[in-house]
Amino acid sequence: MGKPDGASKQFIDALEFRGIKRRDFLKFCGATAALLGLSELHAPKIAAALEKASKRQPVVWINFASDTGCTEALIKATYPGPAELILDILSLDYNETIMAAAGKQAEDILAKSKRAGGYILIVEGGIPTKKGHGMIGNREMLDVFKDMAGSAVAVLAVGSCATTGGVPAANPNPSQIIGVSEGLKRVNIDKPLVNLDMCPMNPEYLGGVVVNFLLLGKLPDLDQHGRPKMFYGQTIHDNCERRAHFDAGRFVEKFGSQEEAMNYCLYKMGCKGPMTYSSCPKIQYNNRTSWCIKAGGPCIGCAEPGWTDKFAGFYEKLPGVKIPGLGGVEAGADTIGAAAAVATAAGIAAHAAMTKSTGRTKDKDGGKK
Numbered sequence: 139m140g141k142p143d144g145a146s147k148q149f150i151d152a153l154e155f156r157g158i159k160r161r162d163f164l165k166f167c168g169a170t171a172a173l174l175g176l177s178e179l180h181a182p183k184i185a186a187a188l189e190k191a192s193k194r195q196p197v198v199w200i201n202f203a204s205d206t207g208c209t210e211a212l213i214k215a216t217y218p219g220p221a222e223l224i225l226d227i228l229s230l231d232y233n234e235t236i237m238a239a240a241g242k243q244a245e246d247i248l249a250k251s252k253r254a255g256g257y258i259l260i261v262e263g264g265i266p267t268k269k270g271h272g273m274i275g276n277r278e279m280l281d282v283f284k285d286m287a288g289s290a291v292a293v294l295a296v297g298s299c300a301t302t303g304g305v306p307a308a309n310p311n312p313s314q315i316i317g318v319s320e321g322l323k324r325v326n327i328d329k330p331l332v333n334l335d336m337c338p339m340n341p342e343y344l345g346g347v348v349v350n351f352l353l354l355g356k357l358p359d360l361d362q363h364g365r366p367k368m369f370y371g372q373t374i375h376d377n378c379e380r381r382a383h384f385d386a387g388r389f390v391e392k393f394g395s396q397e398e399a400m401n402y403c404l405y406k407m408g409c410k411g412p413m414t415y416s417s418c419p420k421i422q423y424n425n426r427t428s429w430c431i432k433a434g435g436p437c438i439g440c441a442e443p444g445w446t447d448k449f450a451g452f453y454e455k456l457p458g459v460k461i462p463g464l465g466g467v468e469a470g471a472d473t474i475g476a477a478a479a480v481a482t483a484a485g486i487a488a489h490a491a492m493t494k495s496t497g498r499t500k501d502k503d504g505g506k507k
């Protein structure tokens with residue numbers, strides 16, 4: 139990659155200062171290439187793009203109505219991971235949760251960023267629209283949003299509170315909270331917007347969007363809800379490690395049961411995986427060690443817009459699902475499970491008949507029957 143120029147050198151020094159070895163950084167670039175659906179051969183290109191971008195792309199991160207869980211998810215992510223990407227590679231000018239400045243000093247930084255413009259605006263949390271229900275520096279959050287969105291090059295809404303209001307906007311939504319997409323319409327601003335629905339957002343998704351922007355100079359392709367197709371193109375159910383149990387009609391009926399211990403399908407325990415689009419089973423959390431269903435909990439559908447109302451109660455079975463392969467029919471889980479079990483039994487019977495006719499079945503002592 140040649141001799142590093144000033145910015146690259148500064149970047150390498152910053153990584154070393156945080157105790158990140160070059161080898162780990164390249165490993166991170168390889169993993170990011172895979173995340174973006176590229177071959178590992180792109181890792182050096184990603185490394186070069188990140189080094190070049192070092193400290194040249196400002197980011198302003200604003201917190202509105204939320205529990206700051208997305209910031210927490212970011213700073214506790216893989217090492218090295220998206221946190222280093224944001225903190226070391228980009229210039230994170232403002233984030234109330236992790237910056238040292240407070241009060242007037244913080245307000246001055248925000249005003250300076252607005253004057254300079256050209257930043258990526260990351261929004262965490264929903265925007266209260268009922269007067270007096272959400273203020274920053276004695277200003278309504280909606281006014282702060284209008285100010286900061288106006289001078290941004292693009293807006294990333296991280297976490298479901300930012301995309302559609304999330305938990306704070308759940309019925310009856312006393313603070314009349316809205317998400318960023320609705321917020322942009324209210325303040326009459328048109329900006330490129332990426333929604334990273336989830337509660338909290340997966341920091342690897344954020345890292346992928348940022349790398350995509352730095353590498354290709356554009357935001358990723360989006361679905362109808364403004365979510366990157368590369369992360370929200372398939373349902374949880376499509377890639378779930380318990381799918382074989384669903385197809386065979388093997389369900390957990392009760393927590394604490396033998397079926398639960400055998401990791402059977404959680405559909406009857408309220409799993410919303412069949413109606414939720416996200417790459418959770420593939421990308422997972424915590425350095426790809428686990429995710430909700432692997433940890434034994436049903437998916438509550440937090441990657442879907444409006445999930446808090448749409449999927450309540452979380453432990454109640456979905457009334458019906460569309461099953462690919464059964465003609466896209468709507469059917470209840472009991473019907474599906476029964477149909478799948480019948481199909482499996484028929485398949486086993488057919489297989490047994492075939493193997494018997496070809497003499498491939500064996501008795502318990504290993505001899506052919």
Ligand code: SF4
Binds near residue numbers: 380384403409410
């Ligand atoms: S219903 Fe849930 S637990 Fe069962 S296979 Fe689908 S996603 Fe996995």
Ligand code: SF4
Binds near residue numbers: 336337374429439441
């Ligand atoms: S598995 Fe479901 S509940 Fe868990 S993070 Fe993914 S979308 Fe949210």
